[in-house]
Amino acid sequence: MYKVDLPVDNSADVAVERRRAAEAARQANIFNTRHRVMGLDLKALEQQVVENKEREQMESQRERAFDMLRVTQDEVLMQQQQEEEERRAELNRDLIQYRAIRQRAEDTRDADLNVLRQGALGLYIPIPESELGPASMQVFQGEGIGDNDKRRAQMEQTERALRAQREQNEKLQKKNKHKELLKGTELVLQDLRALHLDALEEECKRAGRIALNNYNHARAVERVEKERKERMRKEGEEMAEVWHMVTSDILTECPKAAEREVGGGPVGGPRVLTDRWRGMSPVQLSAIRRQRDEQRLEGERLREFEKQRDAAWDIQRMVQTREDEEEERKVMELKKEKRIEMDRYNEQLAREQREHQQYLSKTLYTNRPTAQYFNQFNSSSR
Known part of the structure; x- marks a missing residue:
């Protein structure tokens, strides 16, 4: 079978993508924040009205076109029926005319016999009847019995x-x-x-x-x-924000406003409020420096460990490489010895073959027959 690159039918994928795009457009139209906040989208509604009118106009035009097509098809069908009837009538007239012209009773092969039987005058034959043979007979005795019936x-x-x-x-x-x-x-x-x-x-x-x-x-x-609800909610949030700003620690300048406990207790740990924070204490700075030094030492220790591990791996690879090279060298030497031994064996076989050929040609097949040997055969008549 030949491989043929057939066109891929992606109509299903196109239909799925079209439905997804329509659904995304519908969701974007429904869940649009601007439409939900600003009110009605008059442009979109007017566009819908225009599209509906255009669609109705197109449908009315299509219906009128279908009506005209149906009327045209009916007229064509009636015209075809009328032409068929006229064609049949013409065929019948032609058939009657053909029978009247081409199939007359006077043009048949036995028209002369029928004319004689009906009492018409016979043909005049100048040749005497005594000179006519049986082939010239036209009516035989007993032939016309029952012709009328x-x-x-x-x-x-x-x-x-x-x-x-x-x-x-x-x-x-x-x-x-x-x-x-x-x-x-x-x-x-x-x-x-x-x-x-x-x-x-x-x-x-x-x-x-x-x-x-x-x-x-x-x-x-x-x-x-x-x-309306969004406007009321925003007004409430704005009033709450104003009240919070008036009664907050930033305006009252509370000295403990920089740190608060998360979750209402020491379990969650302290939380720093950035808008009220005045900087870190010496104890916090020393703790950060100490932690940074510990992280630096830990990083140096890890780098040293990785360096030693890489060196050990390098040594292991070198040892393995030497062992592989030694093994390969031994295999090559063994192959070389086998090849030398095979060459010696082949050389010995060639030498024996040459000696055997020399024996056959110089020792075994030296007595050649003469002409006298061949003349002793078939020398008599018997």
Whole structure:
């Protein structure tokens, strides 16, 4: 199978991102501090009204376009039906004309025989009958018996076939009319269903607009109530802040205002108030210097320990490196000895092979046959 880079379908991700963006916009519109504090956003409401009007106008234009399209489709369907009927009538006329011109009884192969039987004058033959053979005979004895009955039966059969064909055509026309009636009824039902759906859609839109107006009104009332409560809360906080500033330690200049116990007791430890603090005491400064010296000594001790540890690791790595090099050297020497031994063995085999070849060529195969040896064979007739 060939690897084909198919396009990735990210429609689901796009839909999720679109819903997330819509939800974020809705939350930003609802939980916006400016809207909650300042009151109604008239620009946003006016924009909503304009958008609703544009949407209604677009929907009305779309409905008018759909109505025009339905009317056009109905006219096209009626035109097609009329053309189909005209085409069928023309085909029937052409068929009747073709039968009247191309399928006449006078043009058949036995028309002359039928004409003779009907009492018409025969053809004049200037050749004597004694010179004509059996191939020139046109009517034989006993051939015309029952022709009238056969012709009558054939005419009745033709009439029955024409009647059956006419009935079949009538049934087909009724069936087509019934189909056209059903199609027209279906189109009417579709139009009624479309009108009903349009009415339902308009009702849903109207209900949505009413719900949106109610929601906007409720939000406006809620925003006004929140603004009133927020204004009262701010006024209360400002009055409390003024009272606190008047009665606080910064104006009364309390000597113990710089330190307070957290949690109402010594458990939480003292808390320094920066706006009332006048600096650290000598005892606190000495404690800080002592703690700083201890931290410095601890840092030097840790650095010395890390230095010793790194040195030990370096020594360990050097020892391991020497051992690895020694082991590698031994392996290389062993490989070299094996290679030398293999070369000696191969050299010995080559020498033995050369000696064997010399023995075969110089010692074993030295007695070559002469011509006299070959002439002693096949020397007689037997």
